[in-house]
Amino acid sequence: MSFSMIIGHENIKFQIVSSIKQQRFSHAHIIVGEDGIGKSFIARETAIEILGKCENRQYADIVEFKLAKGKKSIGIDEVKSIIEETTKKPYEGNKKVIIVYNADKITETAQNAFLKTIEEPPKGVFIILLCEKLELILDTIKSRCQTYKLNRLSEEEMMNFISSKFPGLSEIELKSVVAFSDGIPGRAEKFIDDSSLREIRDTIINVLRTVSTSNLEEILSNENFFVKYKNEWQEVLTCMLSYIRDVLIYKETSNRDLIINIDKVNDIKDIAEMFSFNKLNGIINIIKETRIKMEKNVNSTLVFDSMLLKMQEV
Incomplete structure (x- = not known):
C-alpha cells in the first residue's frame, strides 16, 4: 500500500508528503482518530516516506510499540524500552521511525518520562504517536508534536473503499x-470478515424479539450469549442501540432508506410492530445505563441479567 492507495484524508496525506519532500518534517507527531479509521496505515506510509523507501514491507528502522495483550496501560518500563530504542543507531540508513500505538494508554508518569525524548530525540529519529482520545495526552507532549486528526470518510469514499476491497x-x-461502517473502514472490514460480529447481529435481533414477550424464562435464556461476548460488550450494546434506532425511525417514517441495518429490514419492520415508542425509548435508556455499569467493571452477568429484566418490564 502507498499513500495513493489509502482512500480519504487527502489534506493530511498531502501535508505529510509535502513536508517530508521539503525536508521540514518535524520529529514528533500525533495521529488521532477512532478505532479502525486508518491511523496505522497513515503512520506506516509516513514512516516509509521518511526512510525514502517505496516498498510496503518490514523495515528494521520502523519500530512499532503496541499495548501488551491483557494490559490496560503503558507504564514506565515500556516507555523506558521505547526511549532505549531511540538511542540505537539505524540499521539501514541514517533515519529511524518509532510508532507508538495506543499512546493515550500511556500513564501520566510514563508520559512525563517520555517528554524529554519527544522534545529532543536523537538525530534522525522520528516519533509517531497513535491515539483515539487526544485529551488523555499531556498538554506538554501535545505542544511538542504536530497533530493530525483523521475524520470519518464520506459515503462516496466508503463506497470506493468497500467496492475496491x-x-x-x-x-x-x-x-x-x-x-x-459509518465512515470507518475498519468497521466495514469487520462487518464482512468477522464471524463473531455476524453472530452478535443475528442474536441481538432474537434478543429483541424475546424481550417483546412476557416469558421470563425465554428472556433469561439469552444469558449465555451475553456471557460468551462479555469482552465484546461495547459492540453488543452498540449493535443493540443501532437496531433500536432503526426501529424507531421506521416506526415513525416507514422509510426503509433511512435504516442503517438495511440487511435486517424485515426484522426491523417486525420489531417496530411489537414495541411502542415509550418502550423503545425506555430500552434505549436501559442500554445506556448498562454501558455506564460495564465501564465501571460491574459483574457482567449481573448487569446483563438486570438489563434483560428491565427491558421486559419497561
Whole structure:
C-alpha cells in the first residue's frame, strides 16, 4: 500500500508528503482518530516516506510499540524500552521511525518520562504517536508534536473503499456495509470478515424479539450469549442501540432508506410492530445505563441479567 492507495484524508496525506519532500518534517507527531479509521496505515506510509523507501514491507528502522495483550496501560518500563530504542543507531540508513500505538494508554508518569525524548530525540529519529482520545495526552507532549486528526470518510469514499476491497458485493450488501461502517473502514472490514460480529447481529435481533414477550424464562435464556461476548460488550450494546434506532425511525417514517441495518429490514419492520415508542425509548435508556455499569467493571452477568429484566418490564 502507498499513500495513493489509502482512500480519504487527502489534506493530511498531502501535508505529510509535502513536508517530508521539503525536508521540514518535524520529529514528533500525533495521529488521532477512532478505532479502525486508518491511523496505522497513515503512520506506516509516513514512516516509509521518511526512510525514502517505496516498498510496503518490514523495515528494521520502523519500530512499532503496541499495548501488551491483557494490559490496560503503558507504564514506565515500556516507555523506558521505547526511549532505549531511540538511542540505537539505524540499521539501514541514517533515519529511524518509532510508532507508538495506543499512546493515550500511556500513564501520566510514563508520559512525563517520555517528554524529554519527544522534545529532543536523537538525530534522525522520528516519533509517531497513535491515539483515539487526544485529551488523555499531556498538554506538554501535545505542544511538542504536530497533530493530525483523521475524520470519518464520506459515503462516496466508503463506497470506493468497500467496492475496491470487496468486489462482487450485491447492491444491498454494499449499502449495508456502508451504513454499518459509518465512515470507518475498519468497521466495514469487520462487518464482512468477522464471524463473531455476524453472530452478535443475528442474536441481538432474537434478543429483541424475546424481550417483546412476557416469558421470563425465554428472556433469561439469552444469558449465555451475553456471557460468551462479555469482552465484546461495547459492540453488543452498540449493535443493540443501532437496531433500536432503526426501529424507531421506521416506526415513525416507514422509510426503509433511512435504516442503517438495511440487511435486517424485515426484522426491523417486525420489531417496530411489537414495541411502542415509550418502550423503545425506555430500552434505549436501559442500554445506556448498562454501558455506564460495564465501564465501571460491574459483574457482567449481573448487569446483563438486570438489563434483560428491565427491558421486559419497561
